[in-house]
Amino acid sequence: MEKVFRDPVHNYIHVNNPIIYDLINTAEFQRLRRIKQLGTSSFTFHGAEHSRFSHCMGVYHIAKTITEYFSNTYPLEWNPDENLVTQCAALLHDVGHGAYSHTFEGLFDTDHEAVTREIITSADTEVNTILRRVSPDFPEKVAAVISHDYPNPQVVQLISSQIDTDRMDYLLRDTYYTGAVYGKFDIDRILTSIVPVPDGIAFKISGMHAVEDYIVSRYQMYMQVYFHPASRAMEVILQKLLARAKILYPENQAYFLQTSPCLVPFFEYKNNLQDYLALDDGVMNTYFQTWMRHEDTILSDLAKAYINRHVLKSVQIANENEDKVDSLRKLVAESGFIPDYYTGIHDNFDLPYDFYRPNSEKPRTQIEILQKNGVLTELSKLSPIVASLAGTIHGNRRFYFPKIMLENEEFISIINQNNIQF
Amino acid sequence: MEKVFRDPVHNYIHVNNPIIYDLINTAEFQRLRRIKQLGTSSFTFHGAEHSRFSHCMGVYHIAKTITEYFSNTYPLEWNPDENLVTQCAALLHDVGHGAYSHTFEGLFDTDHEAVTREIITSADTEVNTILRRVSPDFPEKVAAVISHDYPNPQVVQLISSQIDTDRMDYLLRDTYYTGAVYGKFDIDRILTSIVPVPDGIAFKISGMHAVEDYIVSRYQMYMQVYFHPASRAMEVILQKLLARAKILYPENQAYFLQTSPCLVPFFEYKNNLQDYLALDDGVMNTYFQTWMRHEDTILSDLAKAYINRHVLKSVQIANENEDKVDSLRKLVAESGFIPDYYTGIHDNFDLPYDFYRPNSEKPRTQIEILQKNGVLTELSKLSPIVASLAGTIHGNRRFYFPKIMLENEEFISIINQNNIQF
């Protein structure tokens, strides 16, 4: 069998294994069509309305390309028996993502990575049923890849490392859909530079500049797209809106049971896998649209702000003026807004690249460059650009407030006098 | 003021008129973010998940480019006072589109063009409030452009003709998002070839090949993307699902009122503008997901088929074998499927281009080419390719049925013996 999917990023995606094709057709995987890849970013970059479904297809495609290339080119260094487990893990790595995951997880104590593993290993899912056709322990193997416990580090690193199939696809895809040009890099060169080595994967020196460019692209996408202040404003509103609903729930159980039944198990911390899978962007937005008519003005107001895209404004908070946030918040309160709901702090920080630090909390697998003499060297030792980004946190902390405050003279004068940046 | 939107198709979209910016920020316009541009096509072309919001932004951008170019280049032939009305009509031309419009309109007797006009002219909308800031009669003017009643044919043709700002954007945009290459054409050349003439707009002969290429691109997109059998299968399922719900409603009023409140006014044919605006793709899908657990197995089965993308299969129906459809349908019934819900006929036909036929039911404004000697000539007289497509209907009629019928020998033998094409 061969099925072909038209993909704007990779052109054609070929599926020639019935296991992969049947996984794509499961209810759990199809559900990813209903969850946007970039969450609130499409409020800022209107072109970026793509779903996690298309991203997962792309990750599978890259994994298929690499594993087939390895099988043909490195028969001694790579075991072709790993192809299917790698491809399945690539396809399914995000299958547990939920609606607005990052915000949601913070409030309701869910964990999309745990859900991913559960979907793969729980006997009740369509995904599990199909994986078991390969072998009874195959679901566990796929789950192990995703949780970094799989014994072969080559497979683990293809799915999760500082330059893995996931990141390669999302950078290219988010670049394509936002229209940003920064995120493009030479994936064809990277895909022919990648080599399996005993401890994982490495990159031939001839492809080093392409890897370097990938790191810079990643940095630029974080700075320009993922950390955009307007998208984060929408995330702040979303967080406040859900928090308000959660607080109102105990006194309004009947209301929420009628209008927002799929959220109730989460309000009550009694949710199971089926509850989790019942939620998607459309369901959440449908609930928010109902809440727009609720009598609690905070709930209805925040719901309207979210649905109709009324963004909050923001300023950057730096160490030297962090103490001024209280004064600003006080002025917001004096203007009639409850600060708990109409102001917020949003942090966005990223470490574009790092070498291995054994004592760090979460040590990273560093990118290794294979030199012509066979020696492996860590990337930042060879690249001054990468060295400039390595180990340095980028991003900022922002204080969000209602737009109307920009007309408040006292508010503005605090900003100006303390050299607070917008 | 100037606001800039990143757009993957047009790169940057500049908004420098507060009226336009405020229209974009209305609840009615923001709602377009929640309605996919291509409906069920994204089930086939997974990349094409873009919304009507981004399409409308693109149509505005093209209208802005043309009207500014006209103002600078043809001060005698074009009146710059028309710029704003043209741009507003371009931005708002689809503001009345609803969720799954084509299917929905057939069942519930709604009309998205009438809704567009209502949103523009009804005093209750945010859109109308903003348009009235220009002048009290400005909403009516914008609505007149959309209903082809505006006195200046140049403006009307920019918004609606065989080569208008709407079609130019959707062909480029749908091409970009599906990843099809057929739909690309040289919009830059077209935009500098377009000329205002007394009766409307025309194209300089030097740009004729670009116009020709646009017509071919349009034809290819219809054949390859818009008429794709799998997308139409999903449309058939959707149509059956909504029809089933409508039939069940009288006996299940309480159920639908609770689970699908926004559809009830339509079941009762008592819907008003607010009811219409309350529906979007996410709301509809949320209802369908609820229906998946309804005790009526037809409703729940069709809801699952739609949500989890279980496509129907199909064959083409031609005149010479139309009489065989009954036999096929009978076999579907014998296999235990109620034909009314599990089979369907779907027609997709398009006239890629036509010259003006005064006696036709809906005469088209033909494309005029301005020759170097000043004479206007209808496009198909100059282009053999366009002549080959002019006035000829393309597309087909398909009979849809459950996939499992492909294993029914009698069913297959009817298909083969009657030379019915898949």
Next chain:
Amino acid sequence: MEKVFRDPVHNYIHVNNPIIYDLINTAEFQRLRRIKQLGTSSFTFHGAEHSRFSHCMGVYHIAKTITEYFSNTYPLEWNPDENLVTQCAALLHDVGHGAYSHTFEGLFDTDHEAVTREIITSADTEVNTILRRVSPDFPEKVAAVISHDYPNPQVVQLISSQIDTDRMDYLLRDTYYTGAVYGKFDIDRILTSIVPVPDGIAFKISGMHAVEDYIVSRYQMYMQVYFHPASRAMEVILQKLLARAKILYPENQAYFLQTSPCLVPFFEYKNNLQDYLALDDGVMNTYFQTWMRHEDTILSDLAKAYINRHVLKSVQIANENEDKVDSLRKLVAESGFIPDYYTGIHDNFDLPYDFYRPNSEKPRTQIEILQKNGVLTELSKLSPIVASLAGTIHGNRRFYFPKIMLENEEFISIINQNNIQF
């Protein structure tokens, strides 16, 4: 071994056969770097300065892609032993092209296809030496492919037919370098639709629209790029310039022997292969630059016109006004220009596609579409667009004259009164 070439059209071109790599490094193949692919077209499309070298690399790449795909996918229908001969023929198909071939061949009775075969089969060339390493009769085999005498029609059609590796590369390449958008088509789809059949190659129906689009692209490139009036003006000047030199030669042998030694064998019709290979665009232009200072004002004038791009202007000649050309030419003479050198007729006609016509002078291998039921059908029977182009000659005949004639009132009035088109 594997050598990789960066190519802007195909991204990376991989060479993994030493025969191919060594052929690329021959003097005869490297010489193609010094011959522009599009001749005088770069005077009109300044971006299109690419050489026959890069085109030949691209044709090789497409042939490699198809033959490897055939070997993997159609082991019964395609013989992998044909891969190398196909790839060599693809690489070398234009190795005999000379400087400004079309103009040159008309004047000096050379034939680039015959030269191609001679380079391949003559024992004196580096190309032949390398080909003989495969087997003593391998050069003859490669030459037979190019002259359509090779027994396997699949191989012949891959190199030369209405949709062959040569045309696919030049359409994409010329599109890329001119910046025209018309010429793009979906080569990836075509390359996975192509199937070897007993009588040659065919295309699966699922790829028919891509083939259709290729035919339209080809038509557009001819109309828009290859037949551009300004490029043809430069061809007319070039033809007149070389003709003048040839006429002057008998009385100026010493001059030409000193300034233009490599042309002398051609003036004397005594040229051999080495003489032919000594000529390239740079050598010709160097001679022309010398001729700019010759005392014969026709020669020097035409040389300056060519080198400094002083284009002639032109009008279209149609049957109904062909008799007016004499009057125009007479006026050119009266203005002091010798018509034989300062006016010219230039024909450009093309048959975008044709089906097989056994009685035609040069019958074409038609494009066959493989339908799902296994039947082969000729393309134009399935595609109305192709039918509209099939068998119809497109192009025009132009009369060229000095630009200054546009200021001659009588000249202009003949043009206008007889409805002669520019």
Next chain:
Amino acid sequence: MEKVFRDPVHNYIHVNNPIIYDLINTAEFQRLRRIKQLGTSSFTFHGAEHSRFSHCMGVYHIAKTITEYFSNTYPLEWNPDENLVTQCAALLHDVGHGAYSHTFEGLFDTDHEAVTREIITSADTEVNTILRRVSPDFPEKVAAVISHDYPNPQVVQLISSQIDTDRMDYLLRDTYYTGAVYGKFDIDRILTSIVPVPDGIAFKISGMHAVEDYIVSRYQMYMQVYFHPASRAMEVILQKLLARAKILYPENQAYFLQTSPCLVPFFEYKNNLQDYLALDDGVMNTYFQTWMRHEDTILSDLAKAYINRHVLKSVQIANENEDKVDSLRKLVAESGFIPDYYTGIHDNFDLPYDFYRPNSEKPRTQIEILQKNGVLTELSKLSPIVASLAGTIHGNRRFYFPKIMLENEEFISIINQNNIQF
């Protein structure tokens, strides 16, 4: 008037000033069609065969875009009277470039910048005649811009600074033609971020990441394309070839006068402007092709190596092993090659970006970022990536030698034992 040029990098280039159009049509400017933009790089990147003509058209286009944008957007900060001088300087900034300039200038003491000024200011050129139509002192003004003596620093910096119209075009153009993806940056964003300030030009902070990306792109193009070892090998051969001809000249005057007349004035150091303009890539290559048959085996051998692309191989020279070069060179001599002609040292170093260093030999105009509060800040203070590249020289020194030395065991063992890198 308006003339439109199709350009693959900028799409359409519009010329609406007769001065510009007439400058394009001068003999001196048309001559740029015969000089490759990238010299020997097309031996490595076969797609990069574009000429200085197309680059100069692109620089003009960018200058036109910026000056028109400035005129509309910054009427107080920018004087529209500077538009034409800026556009002329942009178009003509490279008009004095000669064939293989860098190599040639080293050997024959020419200076393409001085020639550029001479073409502009000398009364004998077509360029000067046209510029004088603007005003008698206009040629001097244009020349002053190019020599950095023009009083308005805004104009000077648009033509020559660390982010000028020249660099923007060549990065994009060389990227397009080589097929490298590294060189792409968001020129549209840069062009709307650029602001005229009293001391020159600056960039709004909102466009800082685009500027940052431009610096990285520039660095990558130097590392990957401009400094490619194989292209430099061809430059070494070229340098040796011309040096050999120069040495042979005194004893072979008649030979060179007959075969290479346009080089003689340079051999004799008596060259004038006309001599300079008579040389181009084609003329040089024609001479080299003649020299392939000269009896001096060094001359003929080097000519063949250059024409037929027989590249030298190379190793990197670092401080710690610089003393080993002599041993390597000695082995080359022992193998029968005269080291002066068959070995060479080639340095390629670049400073990707630097801030202003008043005491440096050639202080650079630094890139200034305009912050929201109106303060100008030097780029590397805001960007860690740029800081990592600022003031640091990148590139390497290479020792070139005949390929056959790779089979010499002693030679290889010196390389390996001293950890010399290829």
